[in-house]
Amino acid sequence: MSSDAPDHDQDVPASRVETARIEQEMEQSYIDYAMSVIAGRALPDARDGLKPVHRRILYAMHEAGVTARASHRKSSSVVGETMGDFHPHGDSAIYDALARMAQDFSMREPLVDGQGNFGSIDGDPPAAMRYTEARMSPIAEELLADIGKDTVDFSPNYDGRKQEPDVLPAAFPNLLVNGSSGIAVGMSTNVPPHNLGEVIDATIHLIDNPDCTVEDLMEHVVAPDFPTGANIVGRNAIYKAYKTGRGRLRVRAELETSEDRIVITELPYQANKSRLIERIADDVNDGKLDGIRDLRDESDRDGIRIVVELKRGANPDVVENQLLESHLETTFGVINLALVDGQPKVLDLKETLEVYLDHRREVVRRRSEYDLEEAEDRAHILEGRLTALENADDVVELIQDAEDRDAAKAALKAAYGFSDDQVDHIVAMQLGSLTSMETAAIEEEYESVQEEIDRLETILENESELLGVIKDELREIKSSYADERRTRIIEDTGEVTDEDLIPQEDTLVVVSEDDYIKRMSLSTFKAQNRGGKGIIGADLKEDDRVSSVFLANTHDYLLCFTNQGQVYKLKTYQVPEMSRTARGKSAVNLLDLDEGEEIEAVVDCDDLEAGTGRYLTMATRNGRVKRTAVEEFGNILSTGIRAIRLAEDDALVDVELTDGDTDLVVASAGGMSIRFAESEVRSMGRDARGVGGIKLAADDHVVGIAAIGDDHDWLLTVTDNGYGKRTPVDAYRQQSRYGKGLIDIKTSDRNGPACAIDAVTPGDQLVVMSEDGQIIRTPVEDISTVGRNTMGVIVMSLDAGDSVASVAVIPSDRAESSD
Structure with a gap:
């Protein structure tokens, strides 16, 4: 080894040494990671209502020409272009986001027009991306409209090869219309979807009345509007959610109840139909739900239809109440959290619309500036062409006398003061454009461009004109895409117990030696003279054989004493009501009786208050x-x-x-x-x-x-x-x-x-x-x-x-x- 070779075992002093506390370093690193997740993955932007993955999918489709007017493209192709150009994450995450945007049971206004199996309300996953096809839906194009007119800022993509938008122009308030959900580090968002027409009406009302209150806006946006319909119970929770940005909404299925069946036609938002039916069936088998003899799923493409067949003698109101209590009513926790200027913020209804309006005002302003610059450039060209046409003979002669094209341009600039752009167009004019008809067409276009310039200058100089443009565009979108409200609001009557649904009446409860039990209305048996049969x-x-009969009110709690010295507690209405000629129901379904154990005495325990x-x-x-x-x-x-x-x-x-x-x-x-x-x-x-x-x-x-x-x-x-x-x-x-x-x-x-x-x-x-x-x-x-x-x-x-x-x-x- 040469003596000049460096000694790797020799200590070399560092040029700079910093001392850091490990807890501070970990805290800062974790905060950096948390903010990366919050801003880059989990939370939507309050302006366009999109997370980065959704925004990148739509922009990739826009760049690839996969618009609503184009043919469907394989989903794998869309996912590949999104992943390769804009979203450096796994393809499954991108495809899941793409599939959700195509699900009409997840999105109030789907942003992707899917072809193939994109999942179902039963919780079935989408087919593999190689089997499905997708393109943008028409309303999705409204989110990207005018994106090429410098309406939003762009940033380099992950490898610097391309530019991607920081936000979409968003011609409608997508955050409220389609909602959003996500879990970040230490926070989560859960924005419910709304009716497009109602949100647009509220936005226009805010434009006209900047000092309006949340209550004023709620005259237009009355409640969330879920794609699966169903019912929201009570208005207080809605008001709290809109006023504070947080709330808990009770969402109840839509039912049609008759004497012998209950038909479920709408489910709460995000409910899994298949799992719901399984849970109901399990509760029936376990004895937790009484009165149900059959359960069928008759749903098809026309909508939800789950049929619950009732047993003879079952009280439909009680069964319905039990289904609502345990299965058909869910809670939607509203957390209206979104990114505002890159920071997470909980927004009330008015603040949500104000952030959108500020964004839209900026988009229209930048678009108008872009259009104005384009119009002024065009007017400048047309002015040169008109001047050349007015002096056609001299212009033609100047060009003919010139040695070459550059000399002709220089002569025109010297003679008439044309700019470079003007002489480029004049030299390129064809002789056919010298006709009077072509001249008239250019004059007409020039007048039209001047009118457009005047309009755009008015918009940029006058705030009310700019807001008027926003309102007109919102009304046009409402006219094109809005539909009727699907979710209804029903009054909150408080907690309804099974007892509330049972009429109070005296009944006779009959028990047999083989432990069959039933109840019958006392009015069924009219008083007779003694000695009859x-x-x-x-x-x-x-x-x-009959072992006992006793009198009880349907609302009574009963203490049932058996011959073996045990006592059980039973609500009278839990005993099935049956006809005189019916045998009854086995008591083991109501009381945990042992072999040979029989009810001998019954006491109304409503009178059993301690200390009496x-x-x-x-x-x-x-x-x-x-x-x-x-x-x-x-x-x-x-x-x-x-x-x-x-x-x-x-x-x-x-x-x-x-x-x-x-x-x-x-x-x-x-x-x-x-x-x-x-x-x-x-x-x-x-x-x-x-x-x-x-x-x-x-x-x-x-x-x-x-x-x-x-x-x-x-x-x-x-x-x-x-x-x-x-x-x-x-x-x-x-x-x-x-x-x-x-x-x-x-x-x-x-x-x-x-x-x-x-x-x-x-x-x-x-x-x-x-x-x-x-x-x-x-x-x-x-x-x-x-x-x-x-x-x-x-x-x-x-x-x-x-x-x-x-x-x-x-x-x-x-x-x-x-x-």
């Missing part, structure tokens, strides 16, 4: 009684909770709501009863077993418990064979609990065992239902008043083998309203 109340399947000193008092088959404060039942799980702990051979048979000061009467199937003060049963927790209430004979069991209040006159007892009686409550003397009690009713072969006991008052009515599904409604005062140890009278006539399954009492105030 009644009418059919349920068409049971073979070997099934009220109790749920329970009686078991083996004679135990338990009292628990209503606060213990404030949070009932969907799978139910334990209400009472039972012995293996015991079962819950009845529950009463008490206030701590009533007397309780426990009745047995053998016709025995005992009355004692409620206070003798101390309040216990849900997991307790209770205390002894009545001592039973070996073959006897409890059938019910009644709470006697001050307003009760009688105790009503009904037996299995359809007999019953009223007895004054005074006939039942108070005893200590856990005694044998007194005879309540004779349980002979005619009567059969007792099956129900209730405290009643004048005006009350009785609903008795048999195990075979017969039902009768009769006034309690039709039933004879007799003593305790008596047989009673026939209440319901039963067929052989049938027996009473359940008894419900209709209080006098509710009995009158349902007659």
Whole structure:
């Protein structure tokens, strides 16, 4: 190695060393990157409403002559020219942007006229770019109109070979018309599309009234106008979005509802139809949506049509409300963020239009200056030609005498003072232009050019004339392209719950031993005289029997107590309403019942407010009684909770709501009863077993418990064979609990065992239902008043083998309203 060779291991001092804190360097680098993303990729320019990729695609199509009047070009060709000349990013990103501009469900006014598969509202992706073709749509040309007249600034492209526009001239406010969405670093934009005609009207109003308010402009731009139509709920959110540049719009699908079906004809903007249908179907299968039996997509090129077939007996309003709540209403978050002078800014409605107007004013001014310069140049040429024609003989002679063309030009300039441009045209004139007709044509053109010069000078000198040009051009675009509004505005009625859509009425809820459940309007069953057979109340399947019937209002929350000591919470309207002859719906779809678990008692829990000193008092088959404060039942799980702990051979048979000061009467199937003060049963927790209430004979069991209040006159007892009686409550003397009690009713072969006991008052009515599904409604005062140890009278006539399954009492105030 030569001794003169440099020693690479030798330290060489740096010419300049700067010390920098790493956190500051990283912060500045990140800010530079963020601003590059914000300005160069993610956010639209407030002037033309375009991001760089969209602007470059349209300009590349313009440069390649792929206009609305040209034939379609392969999308791959457009993407290739855009990528090669202007947008040095991946072809898939460019093609995605191109495809979106061709989608009539994404753009209010599509900027690309596509041919082939450019995707669908089902979320299907566009076909490969080699299969599709594209060209500019007619309205896209309005964004590029006059771009060759020095109307906008140009900058070098990424490699300096070409020039690209910083912004397009934009003959209409594209940011509002087509909207925009994008995510930058630390910020995002989401501008909704609008109706072209409304936006132009608002722009013209702003030109005429520069001091107008956002409220004034909203008389023209009433709301966003989505390409997919649908409905915007409420006006307050629209006003906030236009006033502040931010807001949350509720967008609701358009529905047509009938008794047996719901037809969806318009979807919220950006909803994926296929995924929406899948989610609805999943919720139906999971039991989250009730009342739907079929779901079909009948959409075609004419529009959206999704048919939701309803089950028999389903409430269409409730199903519609559930669909809206979970699937058919979305939120569009408005963030009107765009670049203004290269900086991101949130704009209100007026500011958005003002930025556009300032841009358009500059475009028209620069175009007028360009046209004026062109017109003045042409007038200058025409002036020279006219002078030459006036002196045609001398001009011809001068040219003939000249040695060459340059000498002829010099002679003309010396003789008449022509400029270089003028003599170039004069020397190039043909002899045919010396005719009188050609002279007249030149004179006419000169006058026309002078008029154009005067017009352009007026525009440049007079602001109102310039604004008048902008207004005229906007009106022309509106006339050519505007269409009717698609999105409607509906009033916000607040949150509508399923309960709001259900009429309040008293119903009878019937449950069978095989856990079929249904409800029927109480008015279906008119009061009859006692002793009749009644009418059919349920068409049971073979070997099934009615287990219970109870009265409830459709808006009531019910506590359903089962024989196994569990309690469930249920809204009455959730029980399907069906006809008298219908079997019902399996209760497992409503309550998480175990095998062999049956509903034995129902309590209206609208009365269960904590701190009221009220109790749920329970009686078991083996004679135990338990009292628990209503606060213990404030949070009932969907799978139910334990209400009472039972012995293996015991079962819950009845529950009463008490206030701590009533007397309780426990009745047995053998016709025995005992009355004692409620206070003798101390309040216990849900997991307790209770205390002894009545001592039973070996073959006897409890059938019910009644709470006697001050307003009760009688105790009503009904037996299995359809007999019953009223007895004054005074006939039942108070005893200590856990005694044998007194005879309540004779349980002979005619009567059969007792099956129900209730405290009643004048005006009350009785609903008795048999195990075979017969039902009768009769006034309690039709039933004879007799003593305790008596047989009673026939209440319901039963067929052989049938027996009473359940008894419900209709209080006098509710009995009158349902007659």
